[in-house]
Each structure stands twice: as structure tokens, then as C-alpha cells.
Amino acid sequence: MQTLAAQPGIRVNLAELIEMRHRVREVQLFSTAARRSPLIGLHHSKLRGRGVDFDQVRVYQAGDDVRTIDWRVTARTQEPHTKMFHEERERPIYIMVEQSQRLFFSTGLMFKSVLAAQAASLIGWAALGHNDRVGGLVFGDNEHHEIKPRRSKQSLLQLLSRLARANQALPGDPNAGRDSFGLALRRAREILRPGSLAVIICDERTLNDSSEQQLALLARHCDVLLLPLSDPLDHALPAAGLLRFAESGAKLELDTHNADLRRAYHEQAQARQARWERLALKLRVPLLALDTQREMVDQLRDHLNGSRASK
Structure with a gap:
């Protein structure tokens, strides 16, 4: 596929994801000899199956x-x-990042698909700088692309290249119906050895009963970091009158002046957020929710500073 120029906030290319390495120093994701990361539990607490x-x-x-x-x-x-x-050096870090049609959307600073790509890239560069083995899985509506974890810059570049290509191919096929998130989680369970770190970057709306069960099974043997993504419109409808939507022949009309409709919509969003929070508490894993309104690095820094302050 021809490589397109980056369209800020809409699409990313490989060069932009490579440049993300310069922002790693702005966020203390992993501990160093001089500084303790708020995510230190992912490297020090469980020690499951690690040397x-x-x-x-x-x-x-x-x-x-x-x-x-x-x-x-x-x-x-x-x-x-x-x-x-x-x-143990060279810990496997497996970055699972969604690039599906539902992420090709935003009312904020950037599309959710761009936010996902940036977060995956930053974590990948941070992991490589920490001497861990980096790989991952880019999953979308129609296909999965997997890179096995290796401690090499080439491995990370392969992952980022796949990620950029998947991002530029969006919005993709609107008729895809399979559970891509569930398939990705099952694949991770098959290949990840105990003590690996699975980084999950996906749409907030993608969590269902099946994927929640898969995450619980994955967390039995691996450390997990959850990064669900959302947009302001996922959480609240504006009072903008009659809104019409159409896709693949299907049509939908919403009267957003209807207060009951807006309230029900907001309550559904709150239920989704609460479900992620309950899951993180149950699995005892970090939850770093991101949205399209602010720069990704700023949000991660705020999450980690908040984690530090709460301890």
C-alpha cells in the first residue's frame, strides 16, 4: 500500500510514530535506577515466572x-x-493495539485510531529503552498483524510499520462482523509466556462478556495494562436537535432535544466506564483511560502522577 503523508489528528504514518521516541523521557512508564515509576508493580510486584x-x-x-x-x-x-x-532482562512486552472502523472517529483533538497508534508507539519506545523485548498485535475489522517480541529496534519498527499501514487503511470494511478483540486476546493467551506484559489499547466500547473473560484468563499468567479509548461524544449527546445517521443502507434518527434520550445515553457511557474500573480492580491491573480531547502524553503523565499521589 502506498504510504500517505500524515494527516494530523486523522491519520499517522511511520515517520510520525518513529518521532514519538523523542517524547519517551516526558513520561516515566518504566523504572530506572534513579526513578521509580508508578507502574513499578508491573515489574516488581507479581514476579510470576520471571528470573x-x-x-x-x-x-x-x-x-x-x-x-x-x-x-x-x-x-x-x-x-x-x-x-x-x-x-530478568529482556522481558516480553506485547502491545495489542486496535485499528478498527469504530476508532476512525473524533470530535476532539484527534481520531481515536491516531490516539491508539501514538500510545502504542510511545510504550514501544519506552519498553525498548528499558531493555525489554517488544512485539505486539495490530488488530482491526478484517485482519490481524503480529510481531513476535524481540529486543531489537527492527522488531519495534516492524510493529510500527504494520500499525501505520493499518491506520492509513481506515475506515475499512463497514460489513466486518467478527469479534476482532476477542480473537486478539485468544491469540495473546496462546503465545505469551508467564511474566509477560500485555498492553491493551482498544476502544472503550469493545469490552463485552467474552472479552472480559479472555482478559481475566490472560491476567492469570501475564501482567496487563489497560488503555481504553473514548471520545466526548461517546459519553454525552449534545442538545443539537434532530440528528440523522446513515451507514451501508441503514438509517437512524435521534432527537437530541429529548432529555430522556440524552440521560439514557449518558448512563450507558457511565456503565461502560464503571465496567472497566471494576475489571481493573478485580484483576488488580492499572487502568489508564485516554480520550481524544487532550494530548496523549499529557494524559499519561497525569495518570501516573495521580497514581504516585495516591500511594
């Missing part, structure tokens, strides 16, 4: 996993102490 070596004992800090407390040192000093470990 780790004991490093040192230090005074307990808010947010440390209680399972790593050194009770002997704590009893001797009468002050809680935590065991520190060196993590």
Missing part, C-alpha cells in the same frame, strides 16, 4: 508489595524493610 536475583534490603516505601517484606530484618530493626530484586 530474579536478590539485590538488597531497604526501608519499606508506600506502594511496595507486602509480599516482598523481609520479616527478619523488620523484626530486628522494628521498622518495615523490603527485599529488592534485579529483574
Whole structure:
């Protein structure tokens, strides 16, 4: 497919996703020797199936996993102490990013499909800089493109190239009807080994009973990071009078002056958000919801600063 120039906010190309590497330093996604990320639990708390070596004992800090407390040192000093470990290098990080027709929409700063691509790119560059193995799955209405996790720039570039091509191919086939999100989650469960990190970037509206079950199964063996995407119009209808919609021969009319209609629409959106929040609490995984109104990096920074403040 011919590579198109980036259309800011509407489509992205590979060059734009590559440039995202320069913004990694603006968000502390992964911990370094000098700085602790609010997402440190994704690398230090569960340690499921990962190779780790004991490093040192230090005074307990808010947010440390209680399972790593050194009770002997704590009893001797009468002050809680935590065991520190060196993590296994080259951890597999699998970025699952949606590029479907339902994401080709926005009333804000950018299309949801662009927001998804930017978030995937930033996380990919951050993971590569953290010496982790990076791969992923770009899924949409008609096809999936998978890149196996490897600790190489070439692997990430392959993922970003697939992502850019899928983004430029939107809006795609309006008649596609299969559960692309469910298929993507099943594929992740098949290939990811325990201790991997699965980053889920998808439309907020894509969560259903089947995909929720798949996420629960995936979280048994892998760490999970949830990034559901939304637009202001997903949450509230404007009082704009009679609105007409048409797609593939189907037509719909909504009288947005109807207060009951607007209230029911808003309540459905609140229920979707609450479902994501309940799922994150149940699985004990981070939830970083993003919307099309603000820059993606600013939103991630606010999420992480909020996580730090709450600890």
C-alpha cells in the first residue's frame, strides 16, 4: 500500500510514530535506577515466572508489595524493610493495539485510531529503552498483524510499520462482523509466556462478556495494562436537535432535544466506564483511560502522577 503523508489528528504514518521516541523521557512508564515509576508493580510486584536475583534490603516505601517484606530484618530493626530484586532482562512486552472502523472517529483533538497508534508507539519506545523485548498485535475489522517480541529496534519498527499501514487503511470494511478483540486476546493467551506484559489499547466500547473473560484468563499468567479509548461524544449527546445517521443502507434518527434520550445515553457511557474500573480492580491491573480531547502524553503523565499521589 502506498504510504500517505500524515494527516494530523486523522491519520499517522511511520515517520510520525518513529518521532514519538523523542517524547519517551516526558513520561516515566518504566523504572530506572534513579526513578521509580508508578507502574513499578508491573515489574516488581507479581514476579510470576520471571528470573530474579536478590539485590538488597531497604526501608519499606508506600506502594511496595507486602509480599516482598523481609520479616527478619523488620523484626530486628522494628521498622518495615523490603527485599529488592534485579529483574530478568529482556522481558516480553506485547502491545495489542486496535485499528478498527469504530476508532476512525473524533470530535476532539484527534481520531481515536491516531490516539491508539501514538500510545502504542510511545510504550514501544519506552519498553525498548528499558531493555525489554517488544512485539505486539495490530488488530482491526478484517485482519490481524503480529510481531513476535524481540529486543531489537527492527522488531519495534516492524510493529510500527504494520500499525501505520493499518491506520492509513481506515475506515475499512463497514460489513466486518467478527469479534476482532476477542480473537486478539485468544491469540495473546496462546503465545505469551508467564511474566509477560500485555498492553491493551482498544476502544472503550469493545469490552463485552467474552472479552472480559479472555482478559481475566490472560491476567492469570501475564501482567496487563489497560488503555481504553473514548471520545466526548461517546459519553454525552449534545442538545443539537434532530440528528440523522446513515451507514451501508441503514438509517437512524435521534432527537437530541429529548432529555430522556440524552440521560439514557449518558448512563450507558457511565456503565461502560464503571465496567472497566471494576475489571481493573478485580484483576488488580492499572487502568489508564485516554480520550481524544487532550494530548496523549499529557494524559499519561497525569495518570501516573495521580497514581504516585495516591500511594
